[in-house]
Amino acid sequence: MPTRQKFDHELEDLRLKILTLGKMAEQQIALAVNSLMNQDLELANSIVVKDLELNDLRADIEETCILLIATQQPFARDLRKLVAGFKISIYLERMGDLAVDLAKVSIRIGQEKLIKPLVDIPRMSGIVQEMIRIGLKAYVDEDCGAAAEMSLMDDEIDKIYSGVFGELKSIMMENPNNVTQANYLLFASRFLERLGDYCTNIAEEIVYICNGKRMDLNE
Amino acid sequence: MDKIVVKELDLFYGEQQALNSINIAMKERSVTALIGPSGCGKSTFLRTLNRMQDLTPGVKIIGQVKIDGQDIYAADTDVVLLRKKVGMVFQHPNPFPKSVFENVAYGPRIHGETDKKKLSEIVETSLKDAALWNEVKDRLHESALGLSGGQQQRLCIARLLAVGPEILLMDEPTSALDPISTMKIEELIAELKDKYTIIIVTHNMHQASRVSDRTAFFLSGDLIEEDITSVLFTRPAKKKTEDYISGRFG
Numbered sequence: 001m002p003t004r005q006k007f008d009h010e011l012e013d014l015r016l017k018i019l020t021l022g023k024m025a026e027q028q029i030a031l032a033v034n035s036l037m038n039q040d041l042e043l044a045n046s047i048v049v050k051d052l053e054l055n056d057l058r059a060d061i062e063e064t065c066i067l068l069i070a071t072q073q074p075f076a077r078d079l080r081k082l083v084a085g086f087k088i089s090i091y092l093e094r095m096g097d098l099a100v101d102l103a104k105v106s107i108r109i110g111q112e113k114l115i116k117p118l119v120d121i122p123r124m125s126g127i128v129q130e131m132i133r134i135g136l137k138a139y140v141d142e143d144c145g146a147a148a149e150m151s152l153m154d155d156e157i158d159k160i161y162s163g164v165f166g167e168l169k170s171i172m173m174e175n176p177n178n179v180t181q182a183n184y185l186l187f188a189s190r191f192l193e194r195l196g197d198y199c200t201n202i203a204e205e206i207v208y209i210c211n212g213k214r215m216d217l218n219e
Numbered sequence: 220m221d222k223i224v225v226k227e228l229d230l231f232y233g234e235q236q237a238l239n240s241i242n243i244a245m246k247e248r249s250v251t252a253l254i255g256p257s258g259c260g261k262s263t264f265l266r267t268l269n270r271m272q273d274l275t276p277g278v279k280i281i282g283q284v285k286i287d288g289q290d291i292y293a294a295d296t297d298v299v300l301l302r303k304k305v306g307m308v309f310q311h312p313n314p315f316p317k318s319v320f321e322n323v324a325y326g327p328r329i330h331g332e333t334d335k336k337k338l339s340e341i342v343e344t345s346l347k348d349a350a351l352w353n354e355v356k357d358r359l360h361e362s363a364l365g366l367s368g369g370q371q372q373r374l375c376i377a378r379l380l381a382v383g384p385e386i387l388l389m390d391e392p393t394s395a396l397d398p399i400s401t402m403k404i405e406e407l408i409a410e411l412k413d414k415y416t417i418i419i420v421t422h423n424m425h426q427a428s429r430v431s432d433r434t435a436f437f438l439s440g441d442l443i444e445e446d447i448t449s450v451l452f453t454r455p456a457k458k459k460t461e462d463y464i465s466g467r468f469g
């Protein structure tokens with residue numbers, strides 16, 4: 001019988017939990033942007049409620065990591081998987097929090113007529129979701145090349161954010177009545193920009209699992 | 220500065236080769252941990268550093284072990300002086316069936332020290348350096364066999380320190396001790412490192428990671444990998460090292 005079979009199973013269970021959390025975070029972001037696009041307040045409220053499940057799962061992952069470190073006393077790659085897994089779960093949970101923040105933007109705007117068609121926000125959201133999907137696959141495959149490549153997609157998000165910032169600033173200057181909603185939309189795009197940064201942080205953890213080296217992919 | 224430099228060291232027990240071309244350097248005032256599964260050669264290697272292997276029949280050693288630049292296998296080496304300079308602590312504490320005082324004073328006496336005042340000073344300093352003084356200062360003339368296992372092991376370290384060594388070889392010094400005694404020995408190693416070069420064989424990898432500056436991994440008589448301890452235990456370069464420290468074999 002191979003040694004440490006039980007530990008290997010426990011590591012696999014941990015990985016499945018992190019994947020679940022990642023998929024939940026991705027779903028929450030997609031739904032939050034949908035609620036904003038469609039001004040769907042019921043959907044927005046459901047995102048706030050659903051976030052509690054992400055928090056619980058993150059706490060469960062944390063407990064699993066602590067227990068495995070204490071009882072299995074891992075070294076090398078096993079240790080890196082646990083430390084990185086713990087950090088990835090924190091990033092994913094914070095991404096869930098940002099999805100809640102996006103949903104709250106929907107709630108605050110409510111049924112008020114949108115000051116502009118929303119084009120860039122769904123584009124940013126699409127890139128973030130793609131980054132999460134690639135990141136989760138790279139995490140499963142322990143593929144640091146794919147993770148590093150994924151982090152490059154953040155540049156496109158930053159570029160769009162910069163454009164949105166300029167556009168909303170102009171709208172505010174043109175008509176002060178638009179300032180409140182323009183600010184909400186600016187917050188929303190900022191939340192999406194931060195989501196891209198968290199994806200990059202996850203990519204850094206995957207690189208750490210692979211080779212034990214800390215790389216700053218946010219540069 | 221390198222205290223010990225080993226080059227192309229082979230060791231044979233009769234026809235059987237137990238160490239294969241070992242190359243390693245150990246710095247002065249540092250702790251090097253030797254790890255590896257049973258029979259990998261780590262204790263055999265340790266015993267080559269003060270020529271304890273000379274006492275095993277049929278042993279043949281080829282290669283070089285230099286301490287402070289001197290080849291310890293050179294024909295003119297005084298083995299008694301070598302073992303004074305390179306002392307050893309064993310797995311099981313082995314105090315003499317004498318008093319605590321006599322155990323520590325024994326070494327200096329056989330090396331010619333007769334002055335009672337000087338001997339008392341050596342005993343006190345050695346026991347203090349071994350972090351045992353406070354526990355035995357009121358029972359110096361009682362039998363050492365009445366001490367606990369952990370105290371006996373620290374007494375053996377004090378006995379070693381009394382003859383003024385520069386290098387301490389420790390062969391699984393805590394494997395017979397409880398966790399508290401183990402922790403005391405580990406703390407002692409951290410203190411002794413300021414004065415001595417320490418090489419410790421241990422099966423406890425967490426102990427290696429706690430007490431040592433560098434770690435060397437042995438397998439089947441080969442030195443597979445040697446590196447800074449924090450590097451070796453978080454990102455070893457060799458798969459065999461990774462598998463061993465992760466508990467996948469051994």
